[in-house]
Amino acid sequence: MRFQSILAIYVLFWTLSLFIVLPFGVRTPEEEGVETPAGHAQSAPHRFSFGTAALRATIVSAVAFALFYANYLYGWVTIDMLDWTQ
Template identity: 55%
Template sequence: MRWTSMIAIYALFWVLSAVFVLPFGLRTPDETGDSVTPGHAESAPVNFSGKRVIKRATVLGLVLFALFYLNYVNGWIVAADLDLSRLYPGDPK
């Protein structure tokens, strides 16, 4: 696998991880006892930290990419394993 492909695949895993970890650890004003500032939604988090999301996404993205790369090298799951036609026997025509 070329290094440019590795960077692109890691970037995809990182974005997926960032979307996944984004809501974890957030607290609303109701949960923290803070007052809601006029003009803000009541559901808006009061403790959002972009650095925390970046760190968590980086770690999770590295783990997912490592699993992907190990599968690529060792061939644990290949495209033939994902053949769904055997679930539906017979010709659909």
């Protein structure tokens, strides 16, 4: 597999992982015990740290990509195994 392909697939894993980890650890102003600012949604996070979300996404995507790449190298699950029509 070429480096460009590895990088593109990892970016896809990272983006998916970011959307998966975004809701974890988010607390609303109501949960924090402060008043919701005017014009903000009740469900809007009180504090958001992109750095924390990016770090979590990096860890999750690294594990997922490592499993994907190991499967690519060793062929644990192949397309032929997933064909249920036969």
